[in-house]
Amino acid sequence: MTAPTLMDYDEAVGKYEPVLGLETHIELGTASKMFCGCPTTFGAAPNTQVCPVCLGLPGSLPVTNRAAIEGIIKIGLALNCEIVEWCRFARKNYFYPDMPKDYQISQYDEPLCVDGHLDVEVEGETYRIEIERVHMEEDTGKSSHVGGTTGRIQGAEYSLVDYNRAGIPLVEIVTKPITATGERAPLVARAYATELRELVRSLGVSDVRMEEGSMRCDVNVSLMPRGAAEWGTRTETKNVNSLRSVERAVRSEIERQAGVLDAGGRIVQETRHFHEDTGHTTSGRSKEEAQDYRYFPEPDLVPMAPSREWVEEIRASLPELPAARRRRVQAEWGLSDLELRDVVNAGAVDLIEATIAAGADAGAARKWWMNELSRRATEQGVELAELPITPDQVARVQAMVAAGELNDKLARQVFEGVLAGEGTPDEVVAARGLKVVSDEGELASIIDQVIADNAAVADKVRAGKVAAAGALVGAVMKATRGQADAGRARELILQKLTAS
Numbered sequence: 001m002t003a004p005t006l007m008d009y010d011e012a013v014g015k016y017e018p019v020l021g022l023e024t025h026i027e028l029g030t031a032s033k034m035f036c037g038c039p040t041t042f043g044a045a046p047n048t049q050v051c052p053v054c055l056g057l058p059g060s061l062p063v064t065n066r067a068a069i070e071g072i073i074k075i076g077l078a079l080n081c082e083i084v085e086w087c088r089f090a091r092k093n094y095f096y097p098d099m100p101k102d103y104q105i106s107q108y109d110e111p112l113c114v115d116g117h118l119d120v121e122v123e124g125e126t127y128r129i130e131i132e133r134v135h136m137e138e139d140t141g142k143s144s145h146v147g148g149t150t151g152r153i154q155g156a157e158y159s160l161v162d163y164n165r166a167g168i169p170l171v172e173i174v175t176k177p178i179t180a181t182g183e184r185a186p187l188v189a190r191a192y193a194t195e196l197r198e199l200v201r202s203l204g205v206s207d208v209r210m211e212e213g214s215m216r217c218d219v220n221v222s223l224m225p226r227g228a229a230e231w232g233t234r235t236e237t238k239n240v241n242s243l244r245s246v247e248r249a250v251r252s253e254i255e256r257q258a259g260v261l262d263a264g265g266r267i268v269q270e271t272r273h274f275h276e277d278t279g280h281t282t283s284g285r286s287k288e289e290a291q292d293y294r295y296f297p298e299p300d301l302v303p304m305a306p307s308r309e310w311v312e313e314i315r316a317s318l319p320e321l322p323a324a325r326r327r328r329v330q331a332e333w334g335l336s337d338l339e340l341r342d343v344v345n346a347g348a349v350d351l352i353e354a355t356i357a358a359g360a361d362a363g364a365a366r367k368w369w370m371n372e373l374s375r376r377a378t379e380q381g382v383e384l385a386e387l388p389i390t391p392d393q394v395a396r397v398q399a400m401v402a403a404g405e406l407n408d409k410l411a412r413q414v415f416e417g418v419l420a421g422e423g424t425p426d427e428v429v430a431a432r433g434l435k436v437v438s439d440e441g442e443l444a445s446i447i448d449q450v451i452a453d454n455a456a457v458a459d460k461v462r463a464g465k466v467a468a469a470g471a472l473v474g475a476v477m478k479a480t481r482g483q484a485d486a487g488r489a490r491e492l493i494l495q496k497l498t499a500s
């Protein structure tokens with residue numbers, strides 16, 4: 001294999017305009033498979049969730065899963081698609097060892113959902129991604145190639161196949177060509193995949209876990225010289241399985257194709273594989289001669305004709321979608337565009353919302369999650385939602401702050417204790433003795449001592465330099481190891497020194 005000559009990214013997007021296309025497969029989270037009653041549990045022992053239908057045994061007949069059709073209609077509606085009044089399944093014929101029937105039931109020229117769009121935002125600018133089609137099909141089984149170094153079939157000693165996944169309902173979402181994104185093309189691709197994942201997750205029809213393969217992206221990239229009218233030849237990078245990899249795969253293909261074109265070469269229409277370790281793609285199978293799948297209408301299934309009443313019922317049942325929700329929380333929490341973006345990027349919307357539901361005010365809920373807890377998540381290299389603390393617990397800490405039992409400094413120590421596994425906020429407060437010194441008598445005697453020890457500063461305050469009181473408050477906080485209410489201490493100090 002010859003090493004690709006990559007062009008520097010900035011130079012590449014200066015010379016060439018990328019055109020993208022994304023095909024996303026999403027496994028629906030139905031209890032049973034698309035055309036039979038087999039369960040769909042992830043991680044079951046190989047070949048334990050199979051039956052004559054999904055194994056394609058002679059004489060078996062498929063029956064369409066109504067819950068899956070409801071799921072895809074939800075996705076179609078959420079993507080602003082038209083739901084057609086009549087369509088059919090088609091047989092896509094090809095031989096693959098992980099496809100026991102030698103054909104896949106899919107949709108060809110008659111998809112269920114057409115002509116939608118999804119708006120995504122990149123660096124403050126909105127890009128409308130047009131959706132060509134959303135269609136229903138069934139997943140294939142899964143091959144594992146054993147004994148090689150790459151996990152691919154080349155170099156493997158033997159291969160195993162698991163048909164548990166064969167027949168799981170799969171929705172394919174195909175964009176129209178995405179143009180005019182320029183240097184932001186990799187970010188637009190990632191933003192689209194991110195927004196699509198959020199959208200489908202909000203519908204509750206799939207867990208959309210890219211690492212488990214319930215959402216997989218194929219990324220098409222072509223380049224054309226800036227100012228040209230005709231698109232270049234595209235490549236298709238298959239099964240990219242993280243949001244970050246979607247961005248990297250697009251970027252890497254732009255650099256590679258620009259390098260090839262600049263050297264006078266031509267782009268081969270082919271399938272490519274993205275490698276997480278190198279950040280580059282390598283050639284898969286060539287698609288120069290379009291494969292003949294011998295599509296024909298599936299004779300074992302009746303056409304689908306979802307009634308308009310049913311479609312409207314489903315539309316009415318849709319939950320609040322992510323874009324609408326973002327607009328709502330922005331207004332309710334009083335966030336600027338930038339603050340909203342930070343909250344969304346931190347994955348904190350759900351957490352803050354749940355913390356507010358548990359009794360905290362919006363400002364405090366956002367403050368704790370976006371400052372203290374975000375910092376700790378970054379330190380530990382985990383997502384905010386993965387921290388071992390619940391929104392209820394954050395709300396409890398904030399309730400203690402609001403009641404004057406904790407100050408911010410002590411609250412941070414409580415968070416530290418909860419994250420370290422020392423128990424609930426109340427248990428950490430009790431075990432670490434973290435209550436604010438709220439006994440007025442005790443606080444007053446500490447203040448008397450501080451005033452006596454800092455006579456020169458106290459004199460300045462007496463002479464009217466109120467700002468100097470800050471040093472005395474600091475001394476009180478030091479004497480109480482941070483457990484005094486600083487605001488109350490300041491009040492008492494000023495009372496003692498300025499009362500005539």
Ligand SMILES: [Zn+2]
Nearest residue numbers: 036038051054
């Ligand atoms: Zn089955």
